[in-house]
Amino acid sequence: MNIVAVTACPTGVAHTYMAAEQLEQTAKSLGHAIKVETQGAMGIENELSQAEIDAADVAIIAADIALEQPERFDRIRKIEVAVHAVLKDPAALFARL
């Protein structure tokens, strides 16, 4: 499966990146392709283009705060979760894909 994801936590210092790492590791172990954009204290990194989003099968939005540029995800199937849900049980999350 071709997945795009965004992570964003309240302080943007730690959990944004922990969740991104968790998503990448889990996707890899399950044989999925994934690109994770982080919206943290340093702003948007590893930014997803509209073309990348449009080409994906599903978007995982792991955010505790309002997302930057949410309209990019208007046309794609979204799974929205809290950041800590990614850390707590990534297997359950990927089972929903």
Add this chain to the structure above:
Amino acid sequence: MTLHCTFTCSLPNGLHARPATALEHVVRGFASEVTLVSERTGASANAKSVLGIVGLDIRHGDVCRVTIEGVDEPEASAAVARFLERDLAHCDDAIPPAPVRPGERPLPRMLLQADGGILHGTPMVPGIGHGRALVIDGFAIPDVLARARTDDPDAELARLEAGLHALDARYEEELAEDGPDVAASIIRAHHAIARDPALHDHLEMSVRKRHLTVAGAIAAADAFFSGMLAASESALLRERALDVGDVCRELFEVIHGTTKVSARARLSADTVCIAENLTPREFLALDRKFLKGLVLEFAASTSHTIVLARSFGIPTLTGVTGLRTATLRDRDVIIDADLGVLITAGNAGTHRYYEMEQARLAGRRAQLRHAATTRAETRDGQAVEIGANIATGEETVAAILEGADGIGLFRTEMLFLNRDDPPSEDEQFEEYRRALIAAAGRPVIIRTLDIGGDKPVPYLRMPHEENPYLGYRAVRMYHEFETLVRTQVRALVRASAFGDLRVMVPMISRLEEARFMRQVVAEEQARCTQDGHVFAPLMQLGAMVEVPSMAFQLDHFCEALDFFSIGTNDLLQYFGAVDRGNDKVAHLHDALSPAFLRLLKKIVDDIHAAGLWVGMCGELAGNAAALPLLVGLGLDELSMAAPRVAEAKAGVRALAAAPCQALLHAALACASVQDVSRLVDAFDGWQPVPLTAPELVVIDADCATREEAIKAVVDRLYVMGRTDQPREVESAVWQREGVYSTAFGHGFAIPHCQSDALKANSLVILRTRQPVAWESLDGEPVSVLVLLAIRESDHAVEHLKILATLARKVMRAGFRERLMNEQDPAVLCRYVMECVGE
């Protein structure tokens, strides 16, 4: 003929005790009657009475008139005019900042959970103390005595006079004893009240007209003057009511022979004193060895009792809400004037908290001591001594604790000002010796007397000058006041036996002046030998570089003297022909002007060419932004206000000499101050404080709860000087923890926060001895904490990148395993930094 002058009170706090005392000082010696009239109220008072002056309640903006009548009218009038014009404005006390109100600060989690009967108060003097509660009741002259009438007023008047004499003598005696400066200044203030004609008149009238006994007259005078002061609009004056009460009680004691106060004050174990009110003398009577804290119902930060408590570092709270003294008597209490609480029912939880607090404070002290014994060197090995500027010997201890490598400037003027006679040789010797002993072998540069027209000293009878800065001051008046100078030099020579004392002479512009001082030192050393005093024969003699002409003859001065220190304030004032007190030209007083930097470069280079030592003790030395230029100049020492020392040392360590020299070189070639400022602002030679260090890795922390672990990890930042406000940081961490737990599983938690209470972005790793219960994602307890503490307003992208990488790393089992098991903090620190690519 009567002389008049009018003025408008410019002091924000009004004409309170300090300016009133200064005015009384000015007019005291004249025969003329001097009367002060408030145009606002029409009331008038004898200007030779401090109580009379303050009783006028003259406020900011009030128009006042002074009338002078008597044989020496012209002289008295000139003195008053000079005082009003030049000195009055400097007599004010700064208005102290509003203290934190009870309950305003959030309490640490640990303490709240312990619930130890917490009462909130207003912290006046910071610190933590623990002891038995001693309740001190107020004192009042017994009613029976106060209301009694006498049949023999003359006998009572005789008793009163004898009592006033005895009181005068008692104060004189106490002032002669060697005590702390602040206590002496308060005794002097009380002495002035006891001599005040208004007080004497009131006492006499009560006996003569109302036939009161002496005791009754004292009670009446106390009620009258305290009432008058208490009704004042000025907080500073209201505080003085307590001082009047103190003097009245003292007088009562002298006459009636009661010594209740001192008997009650005897302490034999650690004690926290609780009182509605405590007078300065009652405070002084307490044995400070056992006095661990003070809880007062009423007292403002300017009251003399609080001033004393502050100078002795006794933790003090006021206005404690819900305080019921009767129930506290003899109970074990903890006073925490950092937080503003009184713990009245301590338990295991509060004890554990204060145990950790003690460890935190002791850890910081040890760290500061370590920094104090380590010299500051640039990254490429250029050493710069960082000294402290002081004005009294007793400041030395605090300066050394702040990390000073020595005393770069001990201004001795304070010893000579605000008194009627010059200090004796022995008094000076004790003062200098105190500084040398506290400095424990570090150099102490003591500047000889620097007074003149701008700092008038009554007993020297200096003539009034139009332009005192260019006039008769410092070394220029040493010939006329040779006895005074020789007394000081002898005290210095004797004190040299106790450490590395160096004598520095101000305002030298001619070689003859340096030679004269050399000769005086040699002669006084010879006299000390004759008198059997021990001293250091090779005591160094140096000069302030503050008259620009000296800079052009340093080859000769270097032959005559041993060392130099640049006084940038005066040097710049003379060099740039600019009075910095004059708002119209103050902008020209800029030490970063290229011409001034060229002068400094010449001074340092010429002195170094002769192989001698040169420091800097003016304001520029403490200017953090100018530090790269000062390092570039190659100064041997920078001396500044003690609280700046630690930062300056850290600054030197973050620099390298070579880029600083390049910066200076570029600055010297600049055309304007603005160009220099731009260069300094753009300077990028500072090495940032590293994110972590082996000292920020703790592998065996004794923590039983999540609260303890978070406190421990934040306390580490405090101990290492990365924050001065650990409670603010802790509260920010808890705020984040409140969004959702940062314990993400596997026995790990990464508490974090963004807060400007931090001085530097930091990473702390703390491993607990046993796992700690935590609301973790996988329900498991936590044994490794990784604290990410980031400054809110910095955009330190480099550090954020590292932390982002670290956050990703903790999701990997191999990394976590190493954090869980590595035994050497230094190795762990290096491993973590390597993993995140540093």
